[in-house]
Amino acid sequence: MSLDQELVDAAIDLARTRFPGQDWSGAAALRLDDGTILTSTAPDVPNNAVRLCHETGAICEAFKLDRKVMASVCVTAADNDRGYWVLAPCGVCQERLFRYGPDVEVAVPDPTDHRRWHALRLRDVQPHWFARVFPEDVWPYAPEQP
């Protein structure tokens, strides 16, 4: 399995070390096909319309390294110092992760305790992904090779 507690802990470790003592913190971690874990976080900016997701930096780094993303997790600090909640990837990040196919694993929170999580494949998070209607496209999606 590509998504495991080690990957979740990598995201939490970054959030804790980058934002020590702050009420708000968040970060993401990706596992690549060679086992490498990339982490990233996003700056808080005055204009909410231009905010980035925590995953964005790691997704760009994976592309720079020309490695396939196998798994992704995003966390944010829970209220009242109750640990970290796992966040499912937003729709934009799902689209970014689809570059690597529908079998990318993402962490989704348990509905009764957001600190707990389980892994789902993108195909199960978004079974009606828009690109499936194009018959010339391959499912799973495969980016064109040079």
Ligand SMILES: [Zn+2]
């Ligand atoms: Zn996102």
